[in-house]
Amino acid sequence: MTTVSFEPPYSADRIAQLLDWSRSHQTPCPAAELTHLEHLAGAIAASDAGAAADLATKLEAVRTDCAGWLRAALLEASGCASDAAAVLHLLREKGAGEERGSMMLASARNLFAAGRMDEVWYPLREACKASAAPRTLRNAARLLAQARKQAEAPFRRRCRVALLSSTTIDFLPPILRAQCFGHGIDAEIYAGPFNQFEQEILQADSGLARFLPDIIAICTGWRWLGLRDEEGSPGEIVRERVARLESLWREARARFGAAVIQFNFEVPAFDAFGHLSAGLSGGRGRLLRAINLALWEAAAHTQGVIILDVDQTAARFGKDRWHDAVMWHTAKQYPSAEAMPALGHQLTAMLRAILGLTSKCVALDLDGVLWGGVIGEDGLAGIKLGGGPAGEAYVDFQRYLKSLAGTGVLLAVCSKNNPEDALLPFRQHPEMVLREEDFTVMVANWNAKDENLREIAAKLNIGLDAVVFVDDNPAERSRVRQILPEVEVPEMPADPALYVSTLSRLGVFETLTITQEDRLRTMSIRENLERKALEASAGSVDDYLAQLDIKVQLLPFDEANLPRIVQLINKTNQFNLTTRRRTDAEVRALMTAGAYTQAMRVRDRFGDSGLTGVLIAIPEGEGLRIDTWLMSCRVLGRRLEEVVFAALVRYAAESRRKNITAEYIPTSKNHLVADLYARLGCTQTNCDGDRRIFRWNTDHGFPFPPMIACEELPAAIEV
Amino acid sequence: MSFRFTVEDAVTLTEQRLQQIFREAFENDRLILSDGLSPETMPEWDSLAHVKLMMGCEEEFGVKFSIDETVESTSVGKIKAVLAAKGVGH
Numbered sequence: 089m090t091t092v093s094f095e096p097p098y099s100a101d102r103i104a105q106l107l108d109w110s111r112s113h114q115t116p117c118p119a120a121e122l123t124h125l126e127h128l129a130g131a132i133a134a135s136d137a138g139a140a141a142d143l144a145t146k147l148e149a150v151r152t153d154c155a156g157w158l159r160a161a162l163l164e165a166s167g168c169a170s171d172a173a174a175v176l177h178l179l180r181e182k183g184a185g186e187e188r189g190s191m192m193l194a195s196a197r198n199l200f201a202a203g204r205m206d207e208v209w210y211p212l213r214e215a216c217k218a219s220a221a222p223r224t225l226r227n228a229a230r231l232l233a234q235a236r237k238q239a240e241a242p243f244r245r246r247c248r249v250a251l252l253s254s255t256t257i258d259f260l261p262p263i264l265r266a267q268c269f270g271h272g273i274d275a276e277i278y279a280g281p282f283n284q285f286e287q288e289i290l291q292a293d294s295g296l297a298r299f300l301p302d303i304i305a306i307c308t309g310w311r312w313l314g315l316r317d318e319e320g321s322p323g324e325i326v327r328e329r330v331a332r333l334e335s336l337w338r339e340a341r342a343r344f345g346a347a348v349i350q351f352n353f354e355v356p357a358f359d360a361f362g363h364l365s366a367g368l369s370g371g372r373g374r375l376l377r378a379i380n381l382a383l384w385e386a387a388a389h390t391q392g393v394i395i396l397d398v399d400q401t402a403a404r405f406g407k408d409r410w411h412d413a414v415m416w417h418t419a420k421q422y423p424s425a426e427a428m429p430a431l432g433h434q435l436t437a438m439l440r441a442i443l444g445l446t447s448k449c450v451a452l453d454l455d456g457v458l459w460g461g462v463i464g465e466d467g468l469a470g471i472k473l474g475g476g477p478a479g480e481a482y483v484d485f486q487r488y489l490k491s492l493a494g495t496g497v498l499l500a501v502c503s504k505n506n507p508e509d510a511l512l513p514f515r516q517h518p519e520m521v522l523r524e525e526d527f528t529v530m531v532a533n534w535n536a537k538d539e540n541l542r543e544i545a546a547k548l549n550i551g552l553d554a555v556v557f558v559d560d561n562p563a564e565r566s567r568v569r570q571i572l573p574e575v576e577v578p579e580m581p582a583d584p585a586l587y588v589s590t591l592s593r594l595g596v597f598e599t600l601t602i603t604q605e606d607r608l609r610t611m612s613i614r615e616n617l618e619r620k621a622l623e624a625s626a627g628s629v630d631d632y633l634a635q636l637d638i639k640v641q642l643l644p645f646d647e648a649n650l651p652r653i654v655q656l657i658n659k660t661n662q663f664n665l666t667t668r669r670r671t672d673a674e675v676r677a678l679m680t681a682g683a684y685t686q687a688m689r690v691r692d693r694f695g696d697s698g699l700t701g702v703l704i705a706i707p708e709g710e711g712l713r714i715d716t717w718l719m720s721c722r723v724l725g726r727r728l729e730e731v732v733f734a735a736l737v738r739y740a741a742e743s744r745r746k747n748i749t750a751e752y753i754p755t756s757k758n759h760l761v762a763d764l765y766a767r768l769g770c771t772q773t774n775c776d777g778d779r780r781i782f783r784w785n786t787d788h789g790f791p792f793p794p795m796i797a798c799e800e801l802p803a804a805i806e807v
Numbered sequence: 808m809s810f811r812f813t814v815e816d817a818v819t820l821t822e823q824r825l826q827q828i829f830r831e832a833f834e835n836d837r838l839i840l841s842d843g844l845s846p847e848t849m850p851e852w853d854s855l856a857h858v859k860l861m862m863g864c865e866e867e868f869g870v871k872f873s874i875d876e877t878v879e880s881t882s883v884g885k886i887k888a889v890l891a892a893k894g895v896g897h
Binding site for chain 2: 256
């Protein structure tokens, strides 16, 4: 420990001493030290502007990170934001965790002060993602609010979130706003009054009703349950409390059509009955666990309700720190202020799932990620995989990835290797858990990784913002972040033992349901690649389609297929004419109102693609208006749009609708279908900005493509 | 090599650090700290702001306030006295 004295006045001696210190400080500064240095820079600049400027100049020649940071802080304190931003531009990619958060925030702050609005968003978003410190996140939220007054911030989704709580959670909204921004969500947040969540949901003119929420989070703390340490009739209590919450969900769904996020209950770490709290039939610990299980059970049977696992979130954070007794007694604050980022992070993960932002693909480096060492140099026998502590960690990580693939996340390889070296472990290493068939795309070459990531996204027909790139090399990560900022690039720890927890903490794979289509996705994508091979060998497109032996089923929405339909409505980007995102309740409302609904299932000789198309048309006047039409990218290029349109035209004619109105609403991702209606032969009637309106007169039929077998079915289970 | 403040710096910087905590809690970058600031002189110093100030001090100075200290820290002077009793600035 070296003590450097910095009291004013800042004489030449002192400055020299500080320079010496910064020169000899070779290791990265921890976040607390970064804050101290900012204060120090502020104090120097305030007492002697000349000394601050002089020191900043001298620090320019010092190559340590701490010198760079101190220089940036001095420049900022002296009002030279643009110069400070230039220093931070190099520095900000060097830190991890809280240090990264602090540096990114300082970079954003200086870019903002320098008026360089276009450059503010990237470091600000990275600060929001990297930090779990309440103060950094609060300051990030404040900067975001200021910056948004001057320029349009980039967002992927907007939503109105109501937080209804049984405790004081006033610290959560700004933190949540920052974290949501980090994930591309523009969250307008309403925090209901303390412990009035039932009234808010039930009363006609509550603040909640005026707010018009898309999503309601019912943030109940365990104390709300009013459980004694031991209860006489536990079964009754569990039923009563869960029924009370269930009736709130129904009310929230019916009145607002909002998705509901219900907090489950922390099992607190302190208990008079000790271990018996969970052992005794009426113990509080046992009741809390029973209530949590009952909530999951109830949510599984209620559309549009998901459970946020507070108990797990608290356990991961540390239950002793989750609870702050002083703040509970003085301000009814729960959880503790320092725990709010952990809670906000989990809540953001649930919002991502609700808003259809679940990441779709993990693109993996090989050496140092799936195994230790370098296959091209160390050979099959030399890489670390199984058979020892480090090797076991890689096996464990592979198991995690295999399970992830089972939920519908696609795996891809993105490696700098000779292709034959890259494949060797997959084919010959006995400890490999992942096999070639677990991957949809394997790219191993010597091209830049950003190019390979583009290729992977293009092959899988997904956006780069749905890709998570996992690489152990900081230089590769940094390059991808700068060239492809939309790709999610987690900071991977040096130790492979921490890979599983690092990926699982990201919260980007949370999803509302896992459908059969999700479980079989990898197989289905691989089948698609075989189809492409057939396409290349067939003479014409129609020959190819005939050889595919396509069978299409068209059926109305029903209780069984609705979860998949809602999933597609909320995540399909490319073949999506209107990109109208809708909740389960909104889709049901359209059905009840008499909309024509059509779900499409497709299979061919290579396999079953499952439910991959959705169309909703609403009767309007004498015609029908296509409200929603989308198809999964997995089934494009097979003239299926003609099948769907032919069926719609026939339905319209049969139900004596004179015409069909269709619209194309452009987004950044649906250029693919900009000309669809024109190609189908519809007449453009109107052009409202980029939005185009078309019409089809039902006096004219539309032919079904002859090489595709189409079957129209009634609903299996009526809603 | 690690880095820490000497006693004299700490006196100066406690003022400055505390001022920053107040600026962040009240979202006012021009706020100037003085010992007389209190809920009586600042209408925006409500119960939520008070919790923000307490939390800010705990985060910044690595200390923990008791219930009594939280309830009694109702001016800048009093907050400084509580911090001083915990060894901050001395």
